[in-house]
Amino acid sequence: MTELDPGVVVRPLTHADLPVLDRFERELFGAGAWSRASLAEELAGPGRWYVGGQDAATGELIGYAGLWFDEIDAQVMTIGTTAGHQRRGVGGALLAALLGRAREVGAAHVYLEVRVDNDPALRLYERAGFVRMGRRRGYYQPEDVDAWTMSLALDAPGTDDEWMSS
DSSP: OEEEETTEEEEEOOGGGHHHHHHHHHHHHGGGOOOHHHHHHHHHSTTEEEEEEEETTTOOEEEEEEEEEOSSOEEEEEEEEOGGGTTTTHHHHHHHHHHHHHHHHTOSEEEEEEETTOHHHHHHHHHTTOEEEEEEEEEETTTTEEEEEEEEETTSTTOSGGGGGO
């Protein structure tokens, strides 16, 4: 377990977390939520690394995130924070954990997709040094919402975790 942000403990997720993750997915992503079976496959998939953000005071799981590493680059698969804990640094702590893992496994770049209308997430990713590469039309289904594809070169200046304090 790692404590990256006061009050948030980042820990590996297990299959025992699936009921909570399933509920979070439906609450946060609605019609576009991953199924419980998809979540289980992600947790066990090769090259996957999933972590949860836990409230240090209560032990409650309040967010989760996942990374996929293909032996060259890494992909942020998801980051989600429960509604009552958004804009409190939980997403930043989870992103910092993912970026730390990407560095640890030797990824050259980290990629992600984010809804074009998700301004808080866009600000978080841009503060961490991600840049927009292009727009994917209709990426999020069934809502038919576009996504920005973003990238971060891990060897670029300023890509350490100092962005967390800004």
